[in-house]
Amino acid sequence: MHQFRTVEGPIPVVALIDERLSTTTICLASKYGAQQDPVGQCGLAHVLEHVLMSAPVGTVPSLSEHVERLGGHANAETGLDRMLFYAQVHPDDADEVTGLLYRAVLEPSWSDGVLEREKRAVFQELAVAAADPSDVVQDDFLAHLFPGHPLGRPVAGTKADVERFDTATVAAAHAQRLLAAPLSVIVVGPALPKTVDPVVVGMDPRTLAAVGASPWTPPASPPPEPAAAVHWADEFTWVCAGARSVPNHHPRRPTFNVLAQLLGSSPSSVLYRRLRGEAGLAYTFQSWNRGYADTGAWRVLAGVEPGNGEAALDVIRTALDEIATHGPDPDDLTSARRQERMRVLTSIDTPLECARYLAMRGGGPGTWSPADEVAYIEAVGADDVRRAAAQIRDGFRAVASPAAR
Structure with missing residues (x-):
């Protein structure tokens, strides 16, 4: 049977420990999401997510590449109200990968080259989404449901806003929003990694002091747009x-x-x-x-x-x-x-x-x-x-x- 464990610390940990599992999954969750993107910077959280997963971590070319070379899986996702960074690896690699995940997300290295490369990747994402009416209609629905509110903006951003982002803008979002939002770590595996405590990883105390320093309160949602007639196309x-x-x-x-x-x-x-x-x-x-x-x-x-x-x-x-x-x-x-x-x-x-x-x-x-x-x-x-x-x-x-x- 599995058991739940909680570990208090600079970054609280929730763990589901089951000795029968043959992999370890580590997820670093932040309550910083796309609705916190400032006006005129729609898509900033999403671009930050791309950069954190793709930037070098010490001698490792990127967290994503290193985990995949170990045979594991790494990915991240940005939502309206949170970001998730996760990796699933063999338990023998869990200590190393947990430390790298902390470093990649909380103490990243910044590079103009990485940012420009990831902006191009985001442009491709935007193009794919724009070509899929099932994606478009969900963005349109939220825009009608939450007019003029951050919840009504597309998570991935707009090409015009993303194009303007520079390294200083992305680094400021990391310091002022991601680190200031409540963070937690979720572990699902046969044992708790030794490096699940960021102090063990040797992280800068100033980074840990910044975690959750100034929680963000979302603005009140205005009334939804009045219901209107649906305009149907002559196609599926x-x-x-x-x-x-x-x-x-x-x-x-x-x-x-x-x-x-x-x-x-x-x-x-x-x-x-x-x-x-x-x-x-x-x-x-x-x-x-x-x-x-x-x-x-x-x-x-x-x-x-x-x-x-x-x-x-x-x-x-x-x-x-x-x-x-x-x-x-x-x-x-x-x-x-x-x-x-x-x-x-x-x-x-x-x-x-x-x-x-x-x-x-x-x-x-x-x-x-x-x-x-x-x-x-x-x-x-x-x-x-x-x-x-x-x-x-x-x-x-x-x-x-x-x-x-």
Whole structure:
């Protein structure tokens, strides 16, 4: 059986130790995300992430390359409200890689050449995303849901803003935002690496003193844009629909997750039966809820053929209204709770996904565990789901991409 351990220190550690595991995953998580990018510097956190993973670390050409040469896997991701840097390696390499991960993220070396190379890579990412309507529609949906707010800006940034970044700008974001945001380390493996304590790595005390020095408070979210008619293109179209939910640590958050399962892509869901089975209006769709620091977003993403868009939205609205008015069918609710519980458990059973999951959900050592999450899910009742559905129904809006020209 696995066990959870917490270690206090300059950077708190949450560890899932299971001697049966044959790999060690280390994830350094920061609550610095894209919503903290200043106006006119959209994409700054994302570019910083690229640079930290690609810059030399001592004699190592980069953290990413070194880990991959060891046979492991290293990557990073930037979200609206956090950044994750992680590596999965053989346990024999865990001590070395943990130290290198700390150095790469917390005490980086700066190079104009690395920055320019990674900016070109970001330009390619932006081009790929712009060519994918399923990506575009999600950015458009958040822009309508959080108008004029950092949550409504694209995480990857804009080409015009990214082009202006220089090394001094990126280094300032690291010192003033990443180091100032709360940091934590998540370890999933057969043993705790000896270097999980940054003092053991010999890090500069000034770096450790800067960690979490000035937490950032996100601005209040303005009201969403008024719901408007969807403009449909005469081709296959992606539609994203939903409304605001609740923040990440709100006690009602699991209820919105269960609602997403009720209206998700599983054959056991209400929406699957109606949208795909009975009406035949969509083959590819999914529903999910995402909480942020002070708000959340519940949404459905569906691909529809020409002429099917409004009918598909009517099916979604009707399903929400019926749940909001009468509550869910007891059998459907039981199935949705089981689906959500299994989503948590399957994440925990995969080491890399477990580390990411703990990083996204954890509020610090001792404040949360997967067992807590399962208990919250099991406690979700019919009236809880009814109220959540009413909130989404009443705030419902939708956007489509590509839009009619």
